[in-house]
Amino acid sequence: xxxxKAATQALARATxxxxxxxxxxxxxRAGKVKNQTPKVAKAEKKKKLTGRAKKRFVYxxxxxxxxxxxxxxxxxxxxxx
Numbered sequence: 001x002x003x004x005k006a007a008t009q010a011l012a013r014a015t016x017x018x019x020x021x022x023x024x025x026x027x028x029r030a031g032k033v034k035n036q037t038p039k040v041a042k043a044e045k046k047k048k049l050t051g052r053a054k055k056r057f058v059y060x061x062x063x064x065x066x067x068x069x070x071x072x073x074x075x076x077x078x079x080x081x
Contacts, residue, residue: 049057073079 048054
């Protein structure tokens with residue numbers, strides 16, 4: 001095999017070739033999926049609670065209306081529906 005300076009130069013060339021490889025396809029197809037998906041208008045939502053009202057809502061959700069049957073469910077679980 002190669003020794004000394006020639007070995008380091010060959011290694012440097014090899015790593016340069018690896019780093020400069022093509023990644024994630026051509027730019028001609030950039031944004032293809034986003035442009036294909038249909039535009040859906042955002043639905044109107046209820047105003048979020050702030051301040052004391054939010055604290056009250058969180059307290060009631062966590063401590064007052066707790067259901068003690070079965071395993072604990074996460075906050076994003078739809079098991080109750």
